[in-house]
Amino acid sequence: MPHVWIALEQDAEGWPPVTEEEVRTEEIGENLHRITSTPVFVPGVAVGDVLATETQPDASVWAVAVAEQGNHWCSRVVPLGGFDPERIVEVFDSMGARTKLTRYGIVTLDVGPGIDARHVLDELEAGRAEGDWDFDLGVTPELG
Known part of the structure; x- marks a missing residue:
């Protein structure tokens, strides 16, 4: 490839x-x-x-x-305090994001068109607020 x-x-x-x-x-x-x-x-x-x-x-x-530029946005999620990265994968896979647990312990999220960006962002913020993970946005979604 x-x-x-x-x-x-x-x-x-x-x-x-x-x-x-x-x-x-x-x-x-x-x-x-x-x-x-x-x-x-x-x-x-x-x-x-x-x-x-x-x-x-x-x-x-x-x-x-x-x-x-394409029509996807992405995020990188870092588990905190021993939070299981596989749980991050499960949460965001269930929302339709394409996830990957990397060798660095970072979970990448690919969020394509047709996926509710606000719902994904709200979950990212909730996990941060609970101390489960931190995240950044590699590309910020348009929230029309």
Whole structure:
């Protein structure tokens, strides 16, 4: 399966723990790839977004810009205080989100069109308020 590399900047504390992320994609044209899996660390992109890319001399393909935004949004959820990450997967799978428990212990959420964004956001906020998890939004949903 094709993939694209995306460069990341780390903050003063060394977050994220990587300086680049490999994201699964499908090639849809010359130097254009559509994201097919939720990034774990890259902000501002989600499934369905189209990346403009450049191929390097070593044949690796790197994103240089977002050419077109898709219609998905995403979140990364970090369990707190021993909260079972599999429970996070269950909660958001039941709402229709596509979830993945990553090797970093982060659960990624891909939320596509047709899923009640307000309901998902309310559950994210409730889990944060209860101290079960923290989260960020890689791409913020439109709440029309």
